Amino acid sequence: MNLLAASATDLVRLLESGDVSSVDLTRVFLERIKSCDTAVHAFASVTQEAALAQARELDELRAGGKPVGKLAGVPVAVKDVLCTKGQLTTCGSRMLASYAPPYDATVITRLRAAGAVLLGKTNMDEFAMGSSTETSFHGPTENPWDRQRTPGGSSGGAAAAVAASMASLSVGSDTGGSIRQPAAFCGVVGLKPTYGRVSRYGLVAFASSLDQVGPLASTAEDVALLLEVIAGHDERDSTSADLPVPSYGELLSEPLQGLRIGIVESHFAEGLDGEIEESVRRAVAIYEQLGATVHPVELPHSRYAIATYYIIASCEASGNLARYDGAHYGHRTDEGRMLEELAEERRLLVESGDADGAEQLDGPLVRMYRRTRAEGFGDEVKRRIMLGTYALSAGYYDAYYLKALKVRRRIRDDFDAAFQQVDVIAGPVTPTPAFPLGERTDDPLSMYLGDLYTVSANLAGIPALSLPCGLTASGLPIALQLQAPPFEEARLLRAAHQFQGETDWHTRRPSLVEES
């Protein structure tokens, strides 16, 4: 059996029956990473020794007849935004290039307790800000389907790792589409859970009211398996929901008869790629064959979602990233050079008789902050911090941040009203398939506009799933987005699972040339 092509659910069975050991399985995936990842660059770091040690321990437990967890021995990749104790957690940033946190994120603790073997940390846009994984200081990840194109972002490494069979399960994070869009570009399933469904403790913060951790895998069944492990209340995250976690896996086969699917016609208007529209409509037709009914719904404020999102996310980011000050952890500028430079600036100002200028010159501590942050952050992160700082500054708060919070309420109200009429809302994930590397890096606004179908779910806090539903004529993946009311992840997974029972898009894999 081809272990690389097997689903995580199958791997659990093979490990349970003893057909394969955890150590052997881990070696298979580590070999695959070695042969593929010089090309794809999905990983920021590979923790080979720790993974093999974990696998050995699991094999011993099993041999001793001891109980093991739900994911015992399954190789998992984790986005480099989740803290792993004593292991590099770089967030794709020079600021954290050598940062090894002193504690594990709750999601990591849960994965370890379930026996998941952690292969390494996946590449991402710097601090999860981006839609192409090009802002990573490690360099971009390539799309395994077409290496000239982006895998999407910010969880580009997480999606590419699954697409290229370098991990059977992947954990990402989604603030405005960062799980769903790369899942769509790479032809895998990705789920952004309800806000509060998964603990954010140990997730490096980008925009705290929008960030949510979630699973990526080839099948809905595997996504359900991983969600069951990582979801649940955590007293260390006061925004995590104190609600029981359903057995998602057991609910996958409940019939879809009578499922009401909402379609937002304006989402199919100008700007949507023709092949995507065709595949998405065909996917909806498959649901009708499965017994679902289709109804038009309206989300009148969704056209304001991008503006609302970029204000709120940037404001929250500017506050969250204030912690990178060169004092507590992470990068710090060369202090000697900084002090020399400051003395030289002062000398020049005094010599030229500019007393005001000399007076206003940064003090050493402020200059240390400013230089550290200038060196540690990349362009996109600086842009977002600047936008957020501007929008929160005196005189602009009401016009931007407060205004955006009010529009956010309208966007949520639209969903509440729509979900009175339908059970799920179906539509595209992205307006285009994976775009070429470099195409949008100099035009931030064009990069932002690509997020139009995904950001609303974060603003409203609802769960949303990206499901492969086709390929373009040139062989690029296309995906369907399904959104549901809060805490109805089971409904999304059930719909996705049964779609995969009728279609074979999830079995398609890129024909990646292996370098050996």
Next chain:
Amino acid sequence: MKGCQVSLSLADVKKVAMLARLQLSDTELERMTHQLGQIVDYVNQLAELDTESVTPLSHAGELVNVFAEDKPRPGLSRAEVLSGAPKQDDECYRVPAVLGE
């Protein structure tokens, strides 16, 4: 409404860079002024919506007063907390002198 329909000036961007504790070169300041101006122009579309009577939504969960049990539990040791610091003396973080210039 203040702040709307006005693109950013170079002076605005310089001031924001100081507030954000970022040191930007002249080239960066110019590029940033242009790019932020475009983004600000785009987000100004929100001004066309009447939101007078709308309650702001700061958090999708809208949870209030989440209290933890008042019970001490072990945290990280000082050594662990200081382990990532660029400069420390086993007791404190070290930073450039703030006073006494």
